[in-house]
Amino acid sequence: MKLNLVTLVISPAIFAVTLWVRLTRFSGATPHARYYLAVILTISAILTVITLYRLTRSLRKPPVSSTSTAKMPSGQKRDHYRMQFDRLSHPVFIEKISESQPGPAVTCAVRDISEAGIGLGCTGIYSLGQTVQGEIIFDSGRTAPINGVVVREEANRTCISLHCTIDPPLLMAEQREQIRSEKPSGPRPVVSRTVLEETGRPLPSHSPKGVCRLKRH
CATH class of the missing domain: 2.40.10.220 (predicted glycosyltransferase like domains)
Incomplete structure (x- = not known):
């Protein structure tokens, strides 16, 4: 919004100054000077029209309130x-x-x-x-x-x-x-029953921690 307002002020000013210089000071100017002045006039006029169009559209749009999410479909x-x-x-x-x-x-x-x-x-x-x-x-x-x-x-x-x-x-x-519950628990060690019977002792990765006791309520 602010950029459009600044452009709307500067573009017509450039157009007016260039047109005034073209009519008063460049009556006997070379074709190249006339060409550059015509380009400046055209660009400033186009910028003015585009800025006016953008400002008109922005003013027609309803303001976005902070409660707009409440109006979202349920x-x-x-x-x-x-x-x-x-x-x-x-x-x-x-x-x-x-x-x-x-x-x-x-x-x-x-x-x-x-x-x-x-x-x-x-x-x-x-x-x-x-x-x-x-x-x-x-x-x-x-x-x-x-x-x-x-x-x-x-x-x-x-x-x-x-x-x-x-x-x-x-x-x-x-x-x-x-x-x-959806997180993967990772690979679990698998121990064969025959291996446990042959070794006669728990494997290093399965060392017992304390004695399992039945909880009585």
Whole structure:
């Protein structure tokens, strides 16, 4: 913005001075001098037009506020903070039902989760717009209450938008657990049973550390 304003001030000034010199002092100038003056006039005029165009466009654009991220579509925001789980290790959603409600409670695997929504790995159970209440139980033992509404159903999951968000520290703790569980543990030493029987003593890499005792509670 400041650069455009400076250019808008300097370019017309150069154009005006060059035009004044061309009309008053260079009446009998050589063709080369006239050529250079014409080039200066053309460049300054083009710069003035381009700067005016840029200023007009910048003034028409709405100002970018610090709260623009809050107007981001909810799906795009959830995708950035979403945790996904594989089929081997995933949280479990248990529906909360009242005593008067017939039928057993729904138990379903959680495929993905964010602060504002969850994806259940089951379909054909809830209808669009239905309110769902329950609890998510993670592998670590942590739990999170769920109160939301079904917004859409895809081929392999049901998407629920939450009325109240899940506690961010809980998600961060679960994400750390997930990263820790996905880290490779490295190669483990393999010892043949026959080698242990022949040596009659523990190998150097498997020296016992203390006595294993059964913990009694």
